[in-house]
Amino acid sequence: MICRTSPEVGGMGHSIKRKEDLRFIQGKGNYVDDVNLPDMVYGHMVRSPYAHARLKGINTENAKQLPGVLTVITGEDLAKANLAWMPTLFFDKQMVLATGKVLFQSQEVAFVVAEDPYIAADAAELVEVDYEELPVLVDPHKALDPDAPILRDDREDKSNHIFHWEVGDRAATDKVFEDAEVKAKVHAVFQRCHPAPLETCGCVADHNAATGRLTIYLTSQAPHAHRTLFAIVGGIPENNIRVISPDIGGGFGNKVPIYPGYVCAVVASLTLGRPVKWIETRSENLQSTGFARDYHMTAELAATQDGKIQAMRVKTLADHGAFNAAAQPTKFPAGLFSICTGAYDYPTAFCEVDGVYTNKAPGGIAYRCSFRVTEAAYLIERAVDVLAQELKTDPVELRRKNFISPEKFPYKSPLGWSYDSGDYDAAMKVALDTIGYDALRKEQQEKRAKGELMGIGISSFVEVVGAGPAHTFDIAGIKMFDSCEIRIHPTGKAMCRMGTKSQGQGHETTYAQIVAQELGIPAADVTVEEGDTDTAPYGLGTYASRSTPVSGAATAMAARKIRDKAKKIAAHLLECSEEDLDWEPGKFFVKGAPSKAKTIQDIAFAAYTNMPEGMEAGLEAVDYYDPPNLTFPFGTYICVVDIDKGTGEVKVRRFVAVDDCGNIINPMIVEGQIHGGLTEGLAIAFMQQIGYDENGNVQGGTFMDYLLPTAVETPHWETGKTCTPSPHHPFGAKGVGESPNVGSPAAFVNAVVDALSHLGVKHIDMPIAPWKVWNILKEKGAVN
Amino acid sequence: MAKKQLVQIKVNGRNREAMVEPRLLLVHFIRGIPGLTGTHVGCDTTHCGACTVLLDGKTVKSCTMFAVQADGCELLTVEGLMQNGKLHPLQEGFKEEHGLQCGFCTPGMLISSYALLSKNENPSEEEIRWGISGNLCRCTGYQNIVKAVQYAAGKMEQGGKDDLPNIA
Numbered sequence: 001m002i003c004r005t006s007p008e009v010g011g012m013g014h015s016i017k018r019k020e021d022l023r024f025i026q027g028k029g030n031y032v033d034d035v036n037l038p039d040m041v042y043g044h045m046v047r048s049p050y051a052h053a054r055l056k057g058i059n060t061e062n063a064k065q066l067p068g069v070l071t072v073i074t075g076e077d078l079a080k081a082n083l084a085w086m087p088t089l090f091f092d093k094q095m096v097l098a099t100g101k102v103l104f105q106s107q108e109v110a111f112v113v114a115e116d117p118y119i120a121a122d123a124a125e126l127v128e129v130d131y132e133e134l135p136v137l138v139d140p141h142k143a144l145d146p147d148a149p150i151l152r153d154d155r156e157d158k159s160n161h162i163f164h165w166e167v168g169d170r171a172a173t174d175k176v177f178e179d180a181e182v183k184a185k186v187h188a189v190f191q192r193c194h195p196a197p198l199e200t201c202g203c204v205a206d207h208n209a210a211t212g213r214l215t216i217y218l219t220s221q222a223p224h225a226h227r228t229l230f231a232i233v234g235g236i237p238e239n240n241i242r243v244i245s246p247d248i249g250g251g252f253g254n255k256v257p258i259y260p261g262y263v264c265a266v267v268a269s270l271t272l273g274r275p276v277k278w279i280e281t282r283s284e285n286l287q288s289t290g291f292a293r294d295y296h297m298t299a300e301l302a303a304t305q306d307g308k309i310q311a312m313r314v315k316t317l318a319d320h321g322a323f324n325a326a327a328q329p330t331k332f333p334a335g336l337f338s339i340c341t342g343a344y345d346y347p348t349a350f351c352e353v354d355g356v357y358t359n360k361a362p363g364g365i366a367y368r369c370s371f372r373v374t375e376a377a378y379l380i381e382r383a384v385d386v387l388a389q390e391l392k393t394d395p396v397e398l399r400r401k402n403f404i405s406p407e408k409f410p411y412k413s414p415l416g417w418s419y420d421s422g423d424y425d426a427a428m429k430v431a432l433d434t435i436g437y438d439a440l441r442k443e444q445q446e447k448r449a450k451g452e453l454m455g456i457g458i459s460s461f462v463e464v465v466g467a468g469p470a471h472t473f474d475i476a477g478i479k480m481f482d483s484c485e486i487r488i489h490p491t492g493k494a495m496c497r498m499g500t501k502s503q504g505q506g507h508e509t510t511y512a513q514i515v516a517q518e519l520g521i522p523a524a525d526v527t528v529e530e531g532d533t534d535t536a537p538y539g540l541g542t543y544a545s546r547s548t549p550v551s552g553a554a555t556a557m558a559a560r561k562i563r564d565k566a567k568k569i570a571a572h573l574l575e576c577s578e579e580d581l582d583w584e585p586g587k588f589f590v591k592g593a594p595s596k597a598k599t600i601q602d603i604a605f606a607a608y609t610n611m612p613e614g615m616e617a618g619l620e621a622v623d624y625y626d627p628p629n630l631t632f633p634f635g636t637y638i639c640v641v642d643i644d645k646g647t648g649e650v651k652v653r654r655f656v657a658v659d660d661c662g663n664i665i666n667p668m669i670v671e672g673q674i675h676g677g678l679t680e681g682l683a684i685a686f687m688q689q690i691g692y693d694e695n696g697n698v699q700g701g702t703f704m705d706y707l708l709p710t711a712v713e714t715p716h717w718e719t720g721k722t723c724t725p726s727p728h729h730p731f732g733a734k735g736v737g738e739s740p741n742v743g744s745p746a747a748f749v750n751a752v753v754d755a756l757s758h759l760g761v762k763h764i765d766m767p768i769a770p771w772k773v774w775n776i777l778k779e780k781g782a783v784n
Numbered sequence: 785m786a787k788k789q790l791v792q793i794k795v796n797g798r799n800r801e802a803m804v805e806p807r808l809l810l811v812h813f814i815r816g817i818p819g820l821t822g823t824h825v826g827c828d829t830t831h832c833g834a835c836t837v838l839l840d841g842k843t844v845k846s847c848t849m850f851a852v853q854a855d856g857c858e859l860l861t862v863e864g865l866m867q868n869g870k871l872h873p874l875q876e877g878f879k880e881e882h883g884l885q886c887g888f889c890t891p892g893m894l895i896s897s898y899a900l901l902s903k904n905e906n907p908s909e910e911e912i913r914w915g916i917s918g919n920l921c922r923c924t925g926y927q928n929i930v931k932a933v934q935y936a937a938g939k940m941e942q943g944g945k946d947d948l949p950n951i952a
């Protein structure tokens with residue numbers, strides 16, 4: 001049980017208003033593009049119009065002649081400094097500026113720097129590049145064909161195959177399938193998406209020749225890791241690099257990798273001795289930076305006639321584009337995809353993934369998702385629905401029959417995870433009651449009789465978030481711990497510095513609440529600072545819902561270290577022994593004599609003015625937290641849709657989301673995260689897709705055709721919760737930012753398929769645009 | 785480079801003037817000349833609305849206008865919403881109702897909401913959703929933005945029109 005602090009203290013469970021909001025509502029945020037330094041110049045990228053072409057020559061003369069242009073950097077220039085290529089976050093390398101050939105449309109070819117951004121753009125037009133087109137590979141299914149063009153001639157292995165990864169017991173799984181009474185199979189493509197945070201990526205690189213220091217203002221979700229990578233790749237001593245990640249306008253995984261534009265800006269600043277700003281346009285952001293998904297999946301379930309699931313078999317083709325720029329832990333080429341067995345209890349499973357290169361933008365990043373967990377949750381939740389159809393049973397009933405029961409936790413999944421805690425049926429029950437499930441099924445029957453289309457979709461997802469533990473998880477070799485440093489000032493106010501970096505999640509508020517909870521210092525008196533590598537303790541950053549599970553835990557642990565010291569000081573002040581003291585948030589008091597007390601503020605003052613003999617002055621602590629396990633948030637989502645037969649348009653009538661993320665720090669912020677994640681889930685299910693035509697031209701490369709929902713398309717979300725604390729987390733939290741994005745796509749798709757199931761429809765690939773539905777209705781004879 | 789021209793624009797009640805290239809976008813004028821960086825750029829196709837400002841009382845996407853076209857006009861940006869050290873009810877509403885997360889869309893959202901409330905004092909949820917449909921938000925799912933606008937409408941009903949900054 002978490003004890004409850006007063007609203008004035010604002011510890012855990014209080015919906016205190018966000019501390020960061022004041023500057024944003026006044027237009028006083030400080031995003032990277034707001035950073036303006038004296039003498040600053042501007043970079044602009046020249047990009048390839050072709051998806052696959054040999055670079056025969058680049059003529060930069062005309063560009064350089066334009067007044068105001070300072071330099072034009074090409075791949076050949078970078079090659080001289082051994083910087084034409086850089087490592088990706090996943091055992092591959094990526095061209096910073098192209099040499100030899102280009103491998104995807106909008107690939108970086110040259111970098112122009114000028115006194116003014118308009119001149120830089122003009123000069124980019126004047127860079128003449130001579131290309132010779134090569135055959136283009138777009139379809140990942142053709143990547144391994146013998147006649148497929150080999151894209152990466154820089155690699156020793158002359159093949160488009162990147163990796164094969166498998167987990168589980170293939171033979172045992174095959175055996176179960178051979179003998180199974182019922183089998184269900186679904187081919188599901190999780191389309192290529194882009195996180196498209198509202199702020200694009202960019203940086204200001206400022207090399208100060210006088211001090212030798214390089215300061216990089218960067219749209220970075222992981223500033224410390226980025227500093228280390230700049231040091232290793234650029235050969236700059238790490239103490240001379242300062243990465244500052246100021247306010248970030250949304251990240252969702254897009255701001256985890258290092259992009260060529262950053263490297264070019266740094267090189268330009270080093271060469272010119274002036275600050276260089278590079279801010280990509282939206283089109284550049286969509287066309288060249290980290291995409292997500294592009295998983296082509298087949299799932300099979302084996303079950304008994306009475307609906308007990310016995311085994312799962314998964315085969316997946318992963319399209320990584322031109323370079324494997326996935327951002328995921330090094331031992332996990334397919335991320336945490338093996339969570340795909342879901343919320344269900346069966347002993348046998350096998351999962352294999354093959355990664356391939358194509359002529360598309362590089363990536364494979366975790367878009368509001370803990371490394372491929374979204375793909376996994378979508379796959380199992382779709383497969384269970386297909387099985388229900390096969391068995392002619394209700395999808396709710398089938399789920400409830402197979403849920404891992406609460407007493408089985410910690411539960412060892414067939415693909416090797418150890419689920420920390422869960423009560424899946426409890427969340428299901430709340431969702432069913434809230435939405436009125438039985439009445440909806442009745443209504444559906446009546447509507448069908450009248451020829452109207454209505455569907456109900458269920459998703460009972462399980463997530464796996466909060467990486468570490470460090471023994472298993474690392475990014476580019478750096479272990480996935482995270483950190484917090486707390487300093488209590490003499491007057492009892494606190495400063496908290498973190499290894500993570502908020503991109504809108506409200507860290508300045510929630511971490512302060514953890515300190516308030518642990519030390520009784522009002523959250524209002526706690527300043528949280530992130531993103532400056534000169535001041536913050538080292539950490540791996542914010543993605544994969546790891547801030548609360550890892551840095552949140554570090555905050556609690558650092559606060560507890562401070563409390564231990566505070567106790568010694570309190571005993572000194574109260575002239576008693578430590579054993580005689582009890583704690584309640586905000587003070588130590590003598591057992592049985594509550595009036596004999598010292599507040600944390602008294603103690604803080606004493607830590608600098610009147611400490612016991614032999615004790616070091618000060619009251620501060622730092623903690624690098626290595627979680628013993630991951631956390632496993634879960635929930636049940638139910639979606640009700642109506643389909644317009646005339647247009648094929650799907651309207652989400654209701655959506656109930658019941659989430660269980662363990663103990664909650666700030667319910668208002670959690671609810672906000674859920675609203676946002678559901679809206680991205682809606683976008684993925686119905687709108688967002690980065691497509692390519694057969695020549696590798698990107699479709700969906702601007703906001704004209706990469707569709708995002710406005711307030712009008714977005715339904716009114718209904719949220720609910722259950723609470724199953726994580727047993728291993730210091731205050732029982734699990735993390736929530738990504739659950740709604742992970743859990744919801746299946747609920748939307750299941751609802752649409754459910755609406756059409758009586759016509760024999762078993763699956764529709766996302767995004768479910770009206771034309772797709774309308775074509776199906778036509779094909780099935782439901783409309784003329 | 786075309787010849788520079790003089791533009792004079794009244795921004796949040798203050799006259800600002802500069803010699804600019806005719807192709808300078810209004811949003812770059814706002815961010816550059818008075819250095820008001822609250823107005824953001826989120827796209828290059830006039831979709832996101834992060835750059836929304838009020839020009840002579842009407843919302844415009846300042847990325848889709850040249851500064852020279854705004855010569856002689858009056859502009860309200862997010863920085864002009866606060867009056868006499870007091871937050872506008874909309875600003876208060878966004879904070880109270882958790883109407884923002886990363887804050888990147890917020891300035892544009894505030895201006896669009898401001899324009900909506902000046903035309904319609906008591907909008908329904910649907911009217912608010914349409915009113916902000918030129919502004920994209922990737923973080924909030926809009927629901928709390930709707931609540932924030934409702935909060936402001938309620939507040940302004942109590943406080944009367946005095947709460948509205950008297951600029952545009």
Ligand code: FES
Binds near residue numbers: 830847
């Ligand atoms: S910047 Fe997106 S509409 Fe103006």
Ligand code: FES
Binds near residue numbers: 198883887889
């Ligand atoms: S709050 Fe981030 S885009 Fe709206």
